[in-house]
């Protein structure tokens with residue numbers, strides 16, 4: 001199977017980390033799509049993914065799966081260990097909720113800030129920008145960081161007692177936050193303690209070089 005992505009992208013990182021956690025890297029070929037040249041908005045890519053975003057999984061039979069959560073859920077079901085999306089109905093529900101909350105309250109908000117209140121991917125890609133909306137989303141992301149900090153005061157991982165897809169989503173957010181120089185507030189001590197623990201994971205450290213070990 002092939003994964004269309006950009007090797008340093010925050011959302012692609014979510015799938016790269018999941019692949020490494022599941023030890024499935026050898027089953028995947030990466031196809032680089034240059035966001036900075038707007039290749040993800042060209043007709044030939046849009047024909048594969050209507051949303052024009054990365055990553056995109058293409059199976060050997062031609063099936064196309066976009067959306068990080070969907071791709072992660074597919075990969076997680078391929079092989080039983082470790083389970084990133086939950087073993088029981090309860091775990092699955094809580095992990096999906098917390099991962100979706102991390103998208104809504106953090107990752108997607110940082111992405112909007114990047115695209116609307118910074119030069120983003122440049123004028124050829126950012127055909128509409130609204131700076132005020134971008135800054136409002138940055139403030140939303142900062143509130144989200146405080147929320148996840150409170151969560152991590154009570155439990156070691158984002159969705160409870162074990163590492164899951166929800167942690168990967170927050171890691172993706174902090175990758176994006178670092179790219180736009182959005183620091184985790186000093187008051188968020190639990191989140192700031194959790195992050196280096198996540199960065200020690202092999203799957204997180206090696207995500208960028210996964211597609212090209214020679215990098």
Ligand SMILES: N[C@@H](CCC(=O)N[C@@H](CS(=O)(=O)O)C(=O)NCC(=O)O)C(=O)O
Pocket residue numbers: 006008009010011012035040052053054055066067068069111121125
């Ligand atoms: N909802 C999508 C969002 C994916 C997304 O926004 N991906 C970024 C890639 S990256 O910025 O993280 O590298 C993108 O395609 N951005 C390009 C654009 O929005 O023009 C998902 O979860 O997969």
